Amino acid sequence: MSDLPPTGATIPDDVAALLRTPFDPVLSDPVRLRIQAALGGLPRAGSMTFTGLGKTLGISDGNLGAHLAVLVEIGYVATRVSWRGKRRTTWYQATDAGRAAFATQVEALRSVTSASTDRMSPRPHQHPTSPG
Amino acid sequence: MASDRHPQSATDAVAVPNPAATLADLEAIADRSRRSGLVRATGWPMVVWGIAWLVGYVALGLLPGPPGLAIALTASVAATTVTWRGRAGTTRTGWEPQLRAAWVVLMLASPLLVVVAQPGSVAEIALLLGGLWALGLALYGVASRDRSLVALGLALLSAATVFSLWQHDAALAGFGVVSGTTMVAFGTARTARVRRRSPS
Secondary structure (H helix, E strand, O other): OOOOOOOOOOOOHHHHHHHHOOOOOOOOOHHHHHHHHHHHOOOOOOEEEHHHHHHHHOOOHHHHHHHHHHHHHHOOEEEEEEEEOOEEEEEEEEOHHHHHHHHHHHHHHHHHHHHHHHHHOOOOOOOOOOOO | OOOOOOOOOOOOOOOOOOHHHHHHHHHHHHHHHHHHHHHHHHOHHHHHHHHHHHHHHHHHHHOOOHHHHHHHHHHHHHHHHHHHHOOOOOEEOOOHHHHHHHHHHHHHHHHHHHHHHOOOOHHHHHHHHHHHHHHHHHHHHHHOOOHHHHHHHHHHHHHHHHHHHOOOOOHHHHHHHHHHHHHHHHHHHHHHHHHHHOOO
16 A cells, blocks of 8 residues: 555554455445344344345345346355245355454444544644745 | 544544444344244234234133033133144244243143142132243243343232132132233234334
8 A cells, every 4th residue: 555645644553454454345335234233133144035135125126136246256145946746945144254354344444434433533633834 | 723624533534424323223123132032922913812812811701611622622622722833933932942931831730730730610610721821921021131021020020919819709700800810912012012112
């Protein structure tokens, strides 16, 4: 990463380190992040159907299906099939890797929010203004 | 005045639009997801069972003998059938098999406990079972980390206690009205709350 000019803001070292860490490229997409949030809200053994996810998130089936496929391929979401007579249902469940990636992404977002709030708050030392 | 804007600062390098709003949205989604699992088991099924308790206990209280017992049993079988057939929802908590097994154990143990307690009348038997099943509801709430359900179960158990102490012919019917309407209100409120927060 290139050297950054001094900002004058006081960002804690741990926050700065976290801000330099790239965000998860898979979960940087807002739809996939929301999918992971929906599945992460359930207990570890919990799962949801495609219809349930669509209702919870309020997004179209096509959009949901495309993003779910990515999450399944990357290993953040696992699938399980159940049968009730001849009716087949696919259940989607957040994996441990998915839960960990989501937690890291949320933590990074919280750090950005926290850093932004700190920059807006009054600083103890003011920079001298230029003559004009 | 010197500008304090630096185009290559660490925060500008992160392409995340309004993270605070994103975090709030994620929290709301997780909450909706968590609640959808609760409603499937304790939303509309609670309404069904509340009606069954209302009908059953009132019948037992107002129609002594076989007619009241027949109505109470019919209401129980109907509620069991309806809630069992409707158990397939869109959300699972993963605890369903264990909790279902726990309820089966409770139902099988109920008549045995009646024999052990040897209550003196139909009213005492009915209130004992009502209290036992209310306790089961509270324990279900403990197992599923549903504090509202724990409170409901304990409230119903308290009602069974109060009505068992009230030596009156209307005790059973009174318990039926109080417990049944409470369960219906609980299930209705829970179902309505999730539907109100759903984005669709």
